[in-house]
Amino acid sequence: MVMNNKKEREIYLAGGCFWGMQAFYDQLDGVLSSVVGYANGNTNDPSYEEVCTQTTGFAETLKVVYDDEMIRLEKLLDYFFMVVDPCSLNKQGEDTGDQYRSGIYYTDFSDRQTVMDYIDGIRVNYDRPIVTEVKVLDNFYPAEEYHQKYLEKNPQGYCHIDLNLLK
Numbered sequence: 001m002v003m004n005n006k007k008e009r010e011i012y013l014a015g016g017c018f019w020g021m022q023a024f025y026d027q028l029d030g031v032l033s034s035v036v037g038y039a040n041g042n043t044n045d046p047s048y049e050e051v052c053t054q055t056t057g058f059a060e061t062l063k064v065v066y067d068d069e070m071i072r073l074e075k076l077l078d079y080f081f082m083v084v085d086p087c088s089l090n091k092q093g094e095d096t097g098d099q100y101r102s103g104i105y106y107t108d109f110s111d112r113q114t115v116m117d118y119i120d121g122i123r124v125n126y127d128r129p130i131v132t133e134v135k136v137l138d139n140f141y142p143a144e145e146y147h148q149k150y151l152e153k154n155p156q157g158y159c160h161i162d163l164n165l166l167k
Contacts, residue, residue, distance in 0.1 A: 007069050008032060008065055008067060009065070009067075009068045009111075010064065010066070010107060011066070011073060011105075011107075012039050012062065012063050012107075012137050012140060013025070013062045013064060013076075013103075014039060014060060014062075014103035014104075015062070015080060015102050015161075016060070016092025016093055016095050016100045016102070016161075017060060017092070017093065017095050017100065017158065017159070018036035018037075018143065018147065019147070019159060020093075020159035020161035020163070021062040022034050022036050022148075022150070022151070023149075023150075023151040023152070023159065023163055024083055024161050024163055025062060025076075027166050028066075029071065030067045030071030032065045032066055033065045034062055035142050035143075036062055036143045037143045038051050038056075038058035038059070038141050038143060039059050039061035039105050039139065039140045040058065040059060040103070040133075040135060040137065040138045041056040041057040041059075041139065043058075044141075045141050048144055048147065051099050052097070052099065057098070059098070059103050060099050060100060061140065063140060073111060073114050073115075077115065081122060083161045083165070084102045085102070087128040087131060088102070088131070089101065089131045092160055093161075094160060101131075101133065102131070102132040103133035103134070104132060104133070104134050105136065105137040105138075106136060106137060107137050112134065112136070115134050116134060
C-alpha cells in the first residue's frame, strides 16, 4: 500500500503484554502508528476480561504500521527477538497464559517467507526450539481505549520489556 509517498506496510506482533510492546516499538524511526489489540482468536470482538479467561484463543498483539523505506521488516524482527523469548510457550516476562504467547501475524503473504527465513537464520542462537507462531492474520480487534498507549498514560505501569534498550 502506498500513501503520502511512503511505502506503508503492516505486521502484527504478539510478544507478551502488549503495553510494553507498544511502548518499545513506538520508539523506532519508521514506525508510523501502532494499535494494541487481540489477534487470531475464535470469538468476535472480545473484551480484555474475556481474553484473560484463556477460552477465546486470542493473543495480545501489537499492530505495527511502518514505512518500509525507513525500516525493513527484518529490522522490526531484530527488535522483536531482542525483547521476546521465542522459546517460551505461553509466557513472556511474568505474564503466563495463551494470550501472552509470541507470534508474528502477517497480512501480506510475501512477509511469511521473510519471517520464516529470518527465524531459520537465528535458530542456531537458541538451545531450545523456537515456538513463536508464524501465521496469517485471521482477525484483529483493537483493545479497549484504556490499553492504547498505556505506558504513556501510566509511566509507572508494569512492563516486561526494558524500554531503555534503544537509548
